[in-house]
Amino acid sequence: xxxxxxxxxxxxxPAQSGDSWYYLVxxxxxxxxxxQSIWEWSRVFRDGTRVKFATTSGGYAMLARxxxxxxxxxxxxxxxxxxxxxxxxxxxxEVLNPNWDIGYSLGPSTQVGKFIDDVNQVYLHQPNxxxxxxxxxxxxxxxxxxxxxxxxxxxxxxxxxxxxxTGLCRTSGKVRIMDYLSSPxxxxxxxxxxxxxxxxxxxxxLFFAIGTDHKxxxxxxxxxxxxxxxxxxxxxxxxxxxxxxxKARLTGQDGEPCPDWWVHWELLGVGGNPPLGYLDRLVxxxxxxxxxxNFYFGxxxxxxxxxxxxxxxxxx
Amino acid sequence: MSLWHVRTVAPCMEYIELGRACYPxxxxxxxxxxxxxxxHLITCPRHYKQTxxxxxxxxxxxxxxxxxxxxxxxxxxxxxxxxxxxxFSAEDGAWLNREEVLAKQAFIGIWxxxxxRDGTMGSFNKIYACRNSExxxxxxxxxxxxxxxxxxxxxxxxxxxxxxxxxxxxxxxxNHFAAIxxxxxxxxxxxxxxxERFGQLRLPNTLGYLAYESRNYCWVVTKDGVILKADYQVxxxxxxxxxxxxxxxxxxxxxxxxxRRKRVVVFRWREDAADGACRNQLEFYYxxxxxxxxxxxxxxxxxxxxxxxxxxxxxxxxxGEGVTPYTVEGELLEPVEGRxxxxxxxxxxxxxxxxxxxxxxxxxxxxLRLKVTVEES
Numbered sequence: 286x287x288x289x290x291x292x293x294x295x296x297x298x299p300a301q302s303g304d305s306w307y308y309l310v311x312x313x314x315x316x317x318x319x320x321q322s323i324w325e326w327s328r329v330f331r332d333g334t335r336v337k338f339a340t341t342s343g344g345y346a347m348l349a350r351x352x353x354x355x356x357x358x359x360x361x362x363x364x365x366x367x368x369x370x371x372x373x374x375x376x377x378x379e380v381l382n383p384n385w386d387i388g389y390s391l392g393p394s395t396q397v398g399k400f401i402d403d404v405n406q407v408y409l410h411q412p413n414x415x416x417x418x419x420x421x422x423x424x425x426x427x428x429x430x431x432x433x434x435x436x437x438x439x440x441x442x443x444x445x446x447x448x449x450x451t452g453l454c455r456t457s458g459k460v461r462i463m464d465y466l467s468s469p470x471x472x473x474x475x476x477x478x479x480x481x482x483x484x485x486x487x488x489x490x491l492f493f494a495i496g497t498d499h500k501x502x503x504x505x506x507x508x509x510x511x512x513x514x515x516x517x518x519x520x521x522x523x524x525x526x527x528x529x530x531x532k533a534r535l536t537g538q539d540g541e542p543c544p545d546w547w548v549h550w551e552l553l554g555v556g557g558n559p560p561l562g563y564l565d566r567l568v569x570x571x572x573x574x575x576x577x578x579n580f581y582f583g584x585x586x587x588x589x590x591x592x593x594x595x596x597x598x599x600x601x
Numbered sequence: 602m603s604l605w606h607v608r609t610v611a612p613c614m615e616y617i618e619l620g621r622a623c624y625p626x627x628x629x630x631x632x633x634x635x636x637x638x639x640x641h642l643i644t645c646p647r648h649y650k651q652t653x654x655x656x657x658x659x660x661x662x663x664x665x666x667x668x669x670x671x672x673x674x675x676x677x678x679x680x681x682x683x684x685x686x687x688x689f690s691a692e693d694g695a696w697l698n699r700e701e702v703l704a705k706q707a708f709i710g711i712w713x714x715x716x717x718r719d720g721t722m723g724s725f726n727k728i729y730a731c732r733n734s735e736x737x738x739x740x741x742x743x744x745x746x747x748x749x750x751x752x753x754x755x756x757x758x759x760x761x762x763x764x765x766x767x768x769x770x771x772x773x774x775x776n777h778f779a780a781i782x783x784x785x786x787x788x789x790x791x792x793x794x795x796x797e798r799f800g801q802l803r804l805p806n807t808l809g810y811l812a813y814e815s816r817n818y819c820w821v822v823t824k825d826g827v828i829l830k831a832d833y834q835v836x837x838x839x840x841x842x843x844x845x846x847x848x849x850x851x852x853x854x855x856x857x858x859x860x861r862r863k864r865v866v867v868f869r870w871r872e873d874a875a876d877g878a879c880r881n882q883l884e885f886y887y888x889x890x891x892x893x894x895x896x897x898x899x900x901x902x903x904x905x906x907x908x909x910x911x912x913x914x915x916x917x918x919x920x921g922e923g924v925t926p927y928t929v930e931g932e933l934l935e936p937v938e939g940r941x942x943x944x945x946x947x948x949x950x951x952x953x954x955x956x957x958x959x960x961x962x963x964x965x966x967x968x969l970r971l972k973v974t975v976e977e978s
Contacts (some may be wrong), residue, residue: 290900315842315923316951317915326805328921331913332897336921337807338827338841342784372829377785378800489901507903579778601906601964 286445286462286476286511286538287492287504291463293333298498306495307395308447309482310348311443312373318484319373326373331493336347336599338372345375348393349443349450352401356381358399363387363400382408385425400442400450402474409450419465431469435460444524445484452494460492473543477504477538507580508537509600510546516594518581525571525583528565530542530580533596535571542575548598550579555591562592568573604828604842604865604918609700610694611882613701613868614648617703619677623648638681647877647969650677657684657714659810659855660870662743663726666691666864667882668857671714671746684714686744691859691866694883711747720746721812721857727753729778731766738769738780754843760789760796768811770819779819779833781808786821788836800836805829806964809854812865820857820865826863843919844869844884864888873964882913893919896930896942898956898969907962914971915952923952931956938965 288553299305299401308330314340331482342349348365355368357375363386366375379401391410393399400409402489414437419429437459438453448466462473472543477483480494480502481585492504514534523529535543547568552560565580572578581594627640637643642652651674658671668689676683685707688697699705720730720741730741732748740752748754753773757764757780764787768778776792786802806823813819814830818839821829826847830839844854844867853870866885871880898912918924925948933941942957956969 288903290904291901293897295897313920314912316949316953317921328917330896330902330915330917330921331899334896334915334917336917336919338843338920339824340807342803354939369838371838372805373801374805374838376837377803378836476758486901488912491901503899503901505901562874 286509286597287501288507288509289478290491290505291331291501291503295333295335295501297333297335297495297501298369298499299323300325306482307486308348308355309441309495310349310355311353311478311484311486311488311493312355312368312487313368316372316395316488318486319347319368320357320482320495322347328373329495329501331491331501331503332556337354339374339445345386346393346395347439348401349484350381350400350402350442351447353444358387358392358394359390363389363392365403367403382422385420390421396438396440397438398442398452400444400465401445402465402519405448409465410441411438415444417463417465418524419469420448429465429469431463431465431471433463433471435459437463440484441485444487445485445490446487447528450490451485452466453477453480453485453494455483468593472565473541474539475506475508475537475541477478478502487525507539508543510535510543511538513548513596513598516550516579516596523561523581523583525587526585528580528582530575530578531581531594535575535577535598542571542573542576544571544573546571546577548596552581552596553593553595555593558590560590560592561590604843604888606759607864607885607887608694609882609884610689610844610935611695612882613689613883614696614879615699615703616651616674616877616879616968617705619643619648619650619885622803624883628737636679637677638679639675642675642877643678643971646875647873649873649877649879651675651683652873652877653852653870653881654682655714656853656855656868657718658720658728658730658741659744659857660721660728660743661857661866663722664737664743665858666861668694668859669695669743670855670868671709671720673714674868678765678943681976682711684709684711689883691862694866694885696836709834713741717741717748718748719768719810721768721770721810721815722860724773724816729753729769729771731769736765738771738778740767742965754856755788755792757796760798762798768808770811770825771811772816772833774815775816777834777920779815779836781811781821783807786811786819786831786833788838790834802831802836802838805841810856812857812861814858814956820856820858822854822867824853826851826854828856828886840888841920841922845919846885849878872914876927878939893917893924895971895973898971900929905962906964908960910958910960912956912958912969914950916953916954916958916973917952923950925950925952927973927975929954929971932970932972933958934970937967938963939967941969 345357408420437454440455483494631749716734736758739754746758778789826844946954
């Protein structure tokens with residue numbers, strides 16, 4: 286689970302009763318989010334402030350575009366149009382896919398997000414809940430695929446940085462960050478809470494979601510710790526008069542590593558006896574794989590017995 | 602970019618009063634006051650002989666430096682309708698021909714108002730309008746809204762694709778033309794030779810009114826009061842904002858651009874008051890920045906002890922557009938445990954301000970208050 290840094294008290298909800306959000310895309314020039322519902326287009330800010338500025342009209346489905354912009358797919362023509370930077374409305378004068386009309390079965394929907402990279406001429410389509418197909422915009426041919434095994438369609442596919450997108454699952458909250466350009470594969474996995482619509486803030490690298498309770502939630506791209514493993518020796522046999530490497534791993538809810546957290550170490554005796562030997566450090570910081578490392582020095586005489594190593598982390 | 606609200610004149614006009622106590626119930630067609638059309642207007646609590654039925658045209662007339670509205674009225678008197686030309690000062694919105702209108706002396710005839718609609722100033726300071734009775738766009742008289750004899754005209758229905766418009770701006774200097782049916786601003790060029798529709802802009806809502814600014818720009822107000830500026834020669838949107846306090850009692854909005862003072866004027870057609878009094882109003886705006894609200898600061902980095910934490914907020918106008926340049930001041934409220942590294946921050950083009958906070962090495966709760974001072978309009 287990614288660390289939630291903000292949850293709004295404001296409710297970002299469409300004005301009309303019965304209306305609900307369909308799409309959400311980060312607009313990098315606005316540094317805020319463009320939300321589309323059945324009847325309105327609004328700007329939604331990170332604190333949950335919502336400002337309606339337009340009424341939707343049929344025929345356009347929103348999808349994310351390279352560099353943190355929305356684009357609009359017209360289901361009748363199969364063309365994808367960019368959005369105006371000023372007001373986010375579709376610009377019918379420009380077409381991002383002049384060489385290949387994206388057919389009805391490949392277009393975006395409220396349940397299945399799509400993504401267009403008109404700079405590198407790639408279109409991302411989800412044929413099933415575990416895979417993304419990469420299409421060449423020049424000719425409409427499939428050029429590659431990413432197996433992400435999320436088990437659910439990504440309701441949002443959003444731009445992260447050049448060559449990377451993130452997929453966000455509405456029901457499970459699963460998140461995948463994927464390379465779609467140089468070597469298509471999953472780079473990072475995580476989770477946020479289930480949501481109604483969500484997007485990726487490519488300026489500050491945040492996940493932004495509006496929940497079914499209409500609250501806005503902001504998650505930074507760092508896993509929140511959920512478990513600290515028991516310390517393990519490496520190698521497993523411990524010797525006296527030697528620096529024995531010992532390590533413990535801090536992980537998130539789904540086993541994702543939690544780097545840069547302090548882990549505290551303490552050596553305890555067993556059965557009322559004082560501890561044998563000593564630890565090199567009382568605190569150590571987790572590395573990028575979530576491992577906190579330390580050394581245990583066995584007793585420098587020939588005494589034998591048992592000691593316990595206790596580890597803990599403080600979450601702030 | 603946003604709009605700076607300069608002034609509102611409300612109401613900007615009046616109806617003719619009945620001049621006696623209103624009827625407690627709807628009066629008979631024939632009665633002591635003679636033949637009465639539309640008795641609803643003079644049934645208590647209402648006591649006016651007129652009400653706004655439609656605003657046919659609203660434009661800036663540069664020759665006289667007036668704002669002109671051709672308004673169709675429903676009346677209690679014969680023949681149940683009236684069309685008067687209302688002239689307002691472009692400087693302060695004062696109603697210049699009040700006596701004349703209330704004496705029904707500014708009657709312009711039905712044909713101009715009924716067959717011509719949505720006129721706006723165009724090239725050479727002339728007024729151009731679409732027509733209800735034909736597909737042509739014509740130069741019209743600002744006095745009567747009737748086509749000027751021998752005046753300029755084009756027929757968009759003879760172009761490809763055949764088009765019928767309700768609103769148009771005419772740029773005869775560059776042979777450009779932009780027009781709207783309801784949802785889309787169509788941009789045409791090569792007007793004198795082979796007209797070509799070279800671009801379209803989709804509106805955020807159905808159109809209220811369209812106004813000419815210059816050889817490049819036009820202004821749009823939608824039915825719900827969103828104001829946009831477009832460059833119709835590119836074409837592209839240049840800004841988005843809204844009228845101040847868009848209210849649900851607004852029947853429609855009409856926009857024009859005062860080319861002398863470089864500002865936008867909106868005529869808001871509002872529902873009459875309970876007593877039937879006119880509540881239509883004029884609103885003057887400068888295309889400048891005006892801050893509407895400041896969003897809460899939201900942390901955008903991990904909230905960890907000892908970290909340098911960035912918080913972002915936005916200063917925005919009524920349509921959510923970012924406003925700049927303003928300085929937003931930040932202040933940590935007691936008890937303070939960390940340190941605000943950035944005590945003030947200037948807004949960026951999108952209205953964003955960022956503050957840096959140095960968290961202490963232990964867990965704590967802090968409150969950051971943001972403050973911005975906006976000059977009085």
